[in-house]
Amino acid sequence: MAAADVQTSPEQGRARWKYLDTILNRPGPFTDPEWVPGEPQIESVSRSKVLVIGAGGLGCEILKNLALSGFKDIHVIDMDTIDVSNLNRQFLFRHADVGKYKAEVAAKFVEKRVKGVKITPYCGKIQDKDEEYYMQFALIVCGLDSIEARRWINATLVGMVDNENPDSLKPLIDGGTEGFKGQARVIFPTMTSCIECQLDMHAPRAAVPLCTLATIPRQPQHCIEWAHIIAWEEERKDITLDNDDPEHITWLFQKALKRAQEFNIPGVTYSMTQGVVKNIIPAIASTNAIVAASCCNEAFKIVSNTNPFLGYPGMDNYMMYTGDESVYTYTFGHQKKPDCPVCSEEQLARPLQVNPNLTLEEFLTGLAERPEAQLKKPSIRSEEKSLYYQFPPDLQEQTRPNLSKKLNELVSDGEEVAITDPAFPLQFKYKLVFQK
């Protein structure tokens, strides 16, 4: 079917692209004076192979938008299957699709709707793929809800840049939403500020201390976290908690409710239990539409040069969006950080203020919450020695006693440490500065 469409004469084949071609065929007041309208641009858009990471709320929109922007060779990666709670915004899925792979269903749907576009799904993790795979794309558009996956692809793309080979530079366009808020940003790896440079703009929520959960709960959420983290471990250790199993959520809800009643804390509901346990972020079609379209608008401009785009060195590269109070966008140029562990050239060690009396274990736990680090499974070595390694097991065994030692017993003030985390293909260098 698709092949037959491609065979038709160019004129016939382009009739449906009338509006797009009008733009591609005419220079505008902001196009570069050197820009050649027409055939080269049509070719550029049709031939560029693009990768979409994520086929969820943003991904569905991105696939539709790219297909209707004239892109013909699109790949999409997503490891998830469709859940009923996706249907209020992920418009490529129907009730009958619940349980199927998102990437597959989304690809098929858009291929059927927009004739002549080829969409290749991969139902798995981005980490399954290597540099050679990522090298084939002209650019990558991300619609993810995980910071970890974003950091991984960012570090991978930065690592791929070879100054001798301009084709190795893959623009990364990233969208994210939460309720009525979101952002769209364009990254030209090594040239502009990267995801890692911008990490502190997306600070994680502070976790409630365990002792609060265990002894002095005050909020309904504390009771739910207690049921989730402590009660389950104590009473149902042999069963793996499945966030999608209603029986499990119901058990947690009833536990939390009972604890809340003991402490006279009002407000525990089933919906809140689900929200806390699954870390649910509110999501709506409208915000996804705005952010995804902004990403695809930039992708189209980058490939066609029909207008200036975000991420052009020295220009804006980040659009922040807020829609709960009127409509507000803030578009600005985020500066590259000279000590970025991913994209800085010299890999300078970042100074990190620490309390020297913390134990190594407390320090490592704290790294998960520090906005500029957000590392969950860190291994650490100093200039002198291995301080703690998560694996291999014998090294872990050997370094475990260090966990209870204080930092000032292990490193000196101003000493550099290198931290690795299996989630990221790089090491983070920090210079530990003792708080006075």
Add this chain to the structure above:
Amino acid sequence: MATDLPHPVQGPTAKEKKYDRQLRLWGATGQMALEDSHILLINSGPGVVGLETLKNLVLPGVGHFTIQDSSVVSEADLGVNFFLEDEHLGGFRAEHTCNLLKELNPDVQGSFVSEPVETFLAHADALYPYTLILVTAPIRPELLAKVSAYADAALIPLFYIHSVGFYSHFSIHLPPAFPIVDTHPSPETTTDLRLLKPWPELVQYAAEKTKALDNMAADDHGHVPYIALLLQYLEEWKASHDGEVPKNYKEKTSFRDLVSKAARTNNAEGGEENFDEAVAAVLKSLNPPEPNTSVKDIFREKEGLTISKGSASFWVITHAIGLFYTKHGVLPVPGSVPDMKARSADYIELQNVYKSKARKDFAEVLESVRVLERNANRSTPIEEKDVEAFCKNAAHIKLVRGRPFHVVQASETVKWGDRAKSIAQELTFPDSLVPLYIAFLAFDEFVATHDKDGLGGAPKVPGESDLEGDSEKVTGIAYKILNDLLKEAASTPDDDDLDTAKTRLGEFVQEIVRAGGGELHNIAALTGGLVSQEVIKVITEQYIPVDNTCIFDGVKSKSAVIRV
């Protein structure tokens, strides 16, 4: 309601499951409002932005939508519109887009009208069934004027939308009084602890919790709620400052030092979390609980001054809260307390101190509401929960004064009225998008004065065939609109500023004409996202809508909201 045993778990309903991610934003009442609405789209041009808007309304479950569109599906539609397929070529666009949209959500009803907009609007009561209307450009001005007049008379929200090439615009015509109680302010702005105006129960609580503070055991000392600490140290401060609380920044910082020094540091952590919280709260919590001006202004609006049988509930409650404010100098206590380091029982007790005060204030307001109702002979009493919700959010209520947007008529000067001065001023700001708005007005005037067949049929848009000629014409129109604006505002910007504004206006016009009236799917989708979001806010009467015009520049990825 309260039982000793956990409730038997019903689990969420199928609908709650499907809508879970949005119910966490606008709740069951917002959802009900959406499901009760019937939206009309009067579609034209390539017609993408209107459908992308509807898509984002069908998905969250709007009750009913109707598409009026007399176009026949063309090849060009298939490359820009996601809700059409090859087999629909030659069919009615209204019918096929309606059907494909309906597939998105079986709980939504969809209808279509494929007769031309002229005859559709000629039927008596044509617009009567709809609770909100969307119109996309291009449309003949006399028709838009007709819909606008209807919206004005029937108090129905009306949206007018452009999506052309890399640019878009929409204006919202809301009823003249559009109040919102449930504005969803950010949690950081809503904490209202009344530390400078504590009531007796709160003072007593603080005194009890801080009794013999200096002799407390370490663990007790580290668990005194910070609100109690601040109230206690305020008493100490007042004792040495003629009974005055810290007022300016300098006094607040020295008060903060006083609190900070009181923390015990001879422990493993080298400090106390509750004292850290107290220190952090000083600057933002020690402010007089004065409502902001925009809220005080609402108490003075004419609709709320005298309450009659027909007054909207909003005004009755506003009047009652106004009485409360006049009497006490403060708004009702909202009653929420942020989480803080404290023992469970102490925290719950503190929460109850705030909650009982909130209930007491609410009872007083409710009593006034009932008196007002009796005096005005109102038959149905306002529901208690509405009064309660109002009291909780009284400091954040919002009133939008809706007004008609510009309908550009051939050979009529565009008028700006009371907005002329401010718009004329904004026009010359370096990043202003006012010139882009003017470019869209010029686009409309071109449409108003050009027909496709010269017989008053389908509107002709600039740039379809004659790029340069039309650019020149539209630029001419745009300059005239700009000059008329300056004249009406009696404004004479300096020459350089005016030149820059005109250059920018010329560029915006060129870029618009470049598109030849075509839509780019991305811009249509983005704008459809913005418009649907605003529709949801307007229907649910939650959050704060655009007042009243929004412009998006897809070249620079920037937006602006202006009131015209």
